[in-house]
Amino acid sequence: MTTPDATTPSTVPQTRTGYVTLLGRPNAGKSTLMNRFVGQHLSIVTARAQTTWQRVTGILTVGDAQLVFLDTPGLLEARDLLQRAMLGAALEALHEADVVLLVVDVAQRPRARDTGRLEHALADARAPVHVAWNKTDLADSATLEAWEAWARSIDAGVTHRVSALTGTGVQALLDALVTELPRGPFLYPEDDVASEPVRFFVAELVRETVFEQYTQEVPYSVFCRVEEFRESEDPLYIQVNVYVERPSQKAILVGAGGHAIRDLGQAARAKIEHFLGRRVYLDLWVKSSKSWRRNRARLGELGFRVPEDDEARRA
Numbered sequence: 001m002t003t004p005d006a007t008t009p010s011t012v013p014q015t016r017t018g019y020v021t022l023l024g025r026p027n028a029g030k031s032t033l034m035n036r037f038v039g040q041h042l043s044i045v046t047a048r049a050q051t052t053w054q055r056v057t058g059i060l061t062v063g064d065a066q067l068v069f070l071d072t073p074g075l076l077e078a079r080d081l082l083q084r085a086m087l088g089a090a091l092e093a094l095h096e097a098d099v100v101l102l103v104v105d106v107a108q109r110p111r112a113r114d115t116g117r118l119e120h121a122l123a124d125a126r127a128p129v130h131v132a133w134n135k136t137d138l139a140d141s142a143t144l145e146a147w148e149a150w151a152r153s154i155d156a157g158v159t160h161r162v163s164a165l166t167g168t169g170v171q172a173l174l175d176a177l178v179t180e181l182p183r184g185p186f187l188y189p190e191d192d193v194a195s196e197p198v199r200f201f202v203a204e205l206v207r208e209t210v211f212e213q214y215t216q217e218v219p220y221s222v223f224c225r226v227e228e229f230r231e232s233e234d235p236l237y238i239q240v241n242v243y244v245e246r247p248s249q250k251a252i253l254v255g256a257g258g259h260a261i262r263d264l265g266q267a268a269r270a271k272i273e274h275f276l277g278r279r280v281y282l283d284l285w286v287k288s289s290k291s292w293r294r295n296r297a298r299l300g301e302l303g304f305r306v307p308e309d310d311e312a313r314r315a
């Protein structure tokens with residue numbers, strides 16, 4: 001290859017850049033994998049399914065390549081309006097992809113219900129597909145072989161064995177993804193890791209902590225929003241409204257003598273301080289917003305986009 005001289009710049013950029021959309025069933029490890037790629041805890045991770053509600057962007061610039069990862073909510077059966085918005089966000093990110101990265105939990109055996117969902121989504125993919133067999137640290141060879149057989153049967157794309165948790169295979173996967181990126185100028189400054197505002201991450205860290213500290217359906221009824229962010233104060237003052245769907249859940253969140261909300265505040269504050277690298281005063285206000293998961297206007301205010309024509313319901 002010849003080096004273009006300084007006076008006549010080449011019209012073909014030397015850099016590669018593009019969107020890598022992570023797609024898969026709930027709990028497959030999509031968010032863990034994206035965090036591993038970018039080396040930061042950007043997308044919330046919990047042991048429970050359906051915790052990523054909106055898409056989260058993670059940016060990685062290595063050498064001449066910039067990968068813009070889109071972490072998405074899982075491909076699920078959308079029953080309520082929030083789930084329809086979640087599925088809509090996943091399908092929208094699929095359409096923006098330059099490369100699709102299908103993430104599969106191979107600690108579980110393939111079941112028709114799961115593979116059917118994945119096949120349905122892949123039928124819509126216009127970009128090249130790579131498959132990450134994730135959780136190989138837990139998988140046995142018979143299960144892996146069953147998944148490989150499925151991938152061959154549908155001609156799914158190039159497959160990679162990884163563990164997002166331990167990091168095994170992740171570098172090789174990354175190298176393979178880079179080769180798929182189209183040539184073009186970087187979409188973001190080289191040092192950027194995220195595109196969402198800091199407030200988004202703060203609210204998500206509170207929500208992640210809710211998943212860790214409360215059981216059953218409660219975390220699925222909670223949405224968090226930063227209402228105030230006073231940068232000039234030390235410690236930094238942050239007020240977060242924690243919305244629940246019913247007044248009875250408000251009592252659960254606060255707990256007897258306010259113990260539960262105090263524990264939530266302490267644990268969330270520690271995460272936010274780690275994320276921001278400075279001292280924080282976290283002020284949590286619990287509020288009730290009746291059945292917000294089913295309320296189109298309310299979801300809109302909270303930043304969700306519920307598909308009008310319901311592409312999500314048909315999917």
Ligand SMILES: Nc1nc2c(ncn2[C@@H]2O[C@H](COP(=O)(O)OP(=O)(O)O)[C@@H](O)[C@H]2O)c(=O)[nH]1
Nearest residue numbers: 027028029030031032045046047135163164165
């Ligand atoms: N053992 C193991 N657990 C994993 C791996 N990747 C993710 N997990 C766990 O699987 C659960 C779901 O992960 P998450 O990233 O939230 O999945 P998502 O719903 O696809 O975004 C969490 O408890 C993770 O710690 C992996 O490679 N190995």
Ligand SMILES: [Mg+2]
Nearest residue numbers: 030031051052
């Ligand atoms: Mg997730």
